[in-house]
């Protein structure tokens with residue numbers, strides 16, 4: 001008997017390849033990934049430019065994060081929703097590879113386009129702002145920026161499962177998106193939000209990672225009391241929980257859809 | 267003894283769908299109501315049934331895309347629920363239709379993607395894709411975007427995808443639906459070729475003639491139950507003694523139909539409308555009953571046309587699916 005052993009890496013790379021091809025065939029995401037964040041960035045810049053370089057940088061970070069979040073989570077979720085719409089969810093689930101690896105590939109592609117969006121915002125605003133931005137550790141800044149993206153991807157991976165679960169995922173996600181901007185502190189520092197949002201925000205790895213990013217890039221920043229190192233540990237810890245949960249989340253979601261029989265619904 | 271390729275015991279499947287503003291209206295559909303089935307390796311088995319009989323539901327359960335509500339099913343010796351991941355690399359599923367493909371990329375890219383998900387060895391991937399495209403007749407169109415494909419070309423691509431990983435068993439859900447006669451014939455030829463290569467095939471269809479032409483054994487599914495399983499020859503035997511009368515006329519009354527039904531030797535009365543005309547088809551089991559006798563049972567119809575014709579397998583099929591299954 002011939003045995004075909006599907007490899008997770010193959011599936012992951014296949015998904016990356018297809019996502020890129022589909023992105024190139026329909027580059028509608030160029031707008032949310034680059035143009036929208038630049039507009040957000042300028043709006044924030046207009047609001048804060050009189051308040052000093054630090055706040056301008058803060059505003060840029062917020063806009064960049066929105067772009068990355070939109071790409072990583074919303075974009076990957078949307079692509080998974082597309083599988084429902086195209087009717088490709090059934091043939092994909094009928095292969096021996098877990099759908100998790102397909103979503104993972106998609107998330108990575110979306111995260112990278114999101115990163116491009118974030119960098120576009122940064123480049124545009126720093127070009128437009130007449131004073132040098134007080135970025136005291138550029139290398140750390142870039143690394144932490146990428147780190148935030150990885151934490152976002154871990155959330156995206158788990159939340160994309162919602163799109164496999166139900167065709168109403170878009171509806172759920174649209175609600176979630178704005179809540180996420182706010183509670184992770186993409187828009188306002190979490191410490192300024194009402195006390196009850198913090199415990200929720202701390203369940204999300206990007207909250208910690210963003211705080212770390214701000215510690216590293218904003219002079220005199222005072223975020224969470226545990227400081228930069230605590231932020232990094234928190235981000236890694238919560239992220240590991242998400243990654244560990246992903247396998248079982250996808251297994252359960254798959255069992256659910258096979259029980260309900262709603263795979264071809266859209 | 268060779269193990270069965272497919273073995274199904276008391277399989278049921280209920281769909282619950284929710285509707286209404288708060289999703290609080292639950293509708294239960296019993297799509298399969300206790301199916302038993304045994305299919306041998308290397309067999310081409312046909313599942314025949316009208317719309318909504320449960321054919322797709324059964325094909326999906328057997329190919330691990332849907333869980334049964336109760337009962338059990340083993341495919342290639344593996345349990346369709348517990349051993350699903352292992353089973354998936356050994357079976358192929360072709361659901362067909364307009365959906366299920368990535369439109370914005372080429373047919374070849376679609377196949378590449380699925381080849382990777384099936385874990386087809388990297389070194390063989392391109393040659394297998396090319397060979398498969400050639401085999402299904404998409405050799406020239408492989409690099410074209412799927413959105414430019416016709417209905418029949420999409421169907422061929424579905425077929426190529428289902429076979430790419432060289433499954434031992436192939437599920438084909440209505441493979442010729444929507445195809446023109448020439449493409450349908452090519453598809454049937456292709457199915458026969460696969461069979462000769464040793465692939466076990468489970469095929470669903472609406473068309474009796476297709477099942478008759480291709481399948482060694484046929485099961486007729488009606489309202490979630492199998493009402494007959496037999497070889498084509500066996501089903502023909504059912505037809506054997508039977509005669510079929512057709513009566514065309516206008517405005518028959520219920521009392522007249524009842525009178526026909528009461529005639530000695532008449533086992534079944536079916537009416538069909540053709541515009542204003544009505545056709546009554548009688549299944550007659552007695553060699554004695556004559557056409558005249560039937561005509562005399564319907565006085566006051568000068569327009570009446572009564573004739574006898576050969577009973578076709580199609581008639582038996584219709585008899586089977588129109589009877590209320592127990």
Ligand SMILES: Nc1ncnc2c1ncn2[C@@H]1O[C@H](COP(=O)(O)OP(=O)(O)OP(=O)(O)O)[C@@H](O)[C@H]1O
Pocket residue numbers: 261262281282283295296297315316317318319320321322323324472
């Ligand atoms: N996802 C679903 N949710 C609710 N009911 C369903 C679902 N899928 C199928 N059904 C119902 O189950 C029954 C059997 O459907 P199925 O698709 O298996 O029939 P079929 O024999 O393949 O029909 P067709 O010849 O039209 O393809 C039908 O009554 C159908 O309405």
Ligand SMILES: [Mg+2]
Pocket residue numbers: 321322323439
């Ligand atoms: Mg069907």
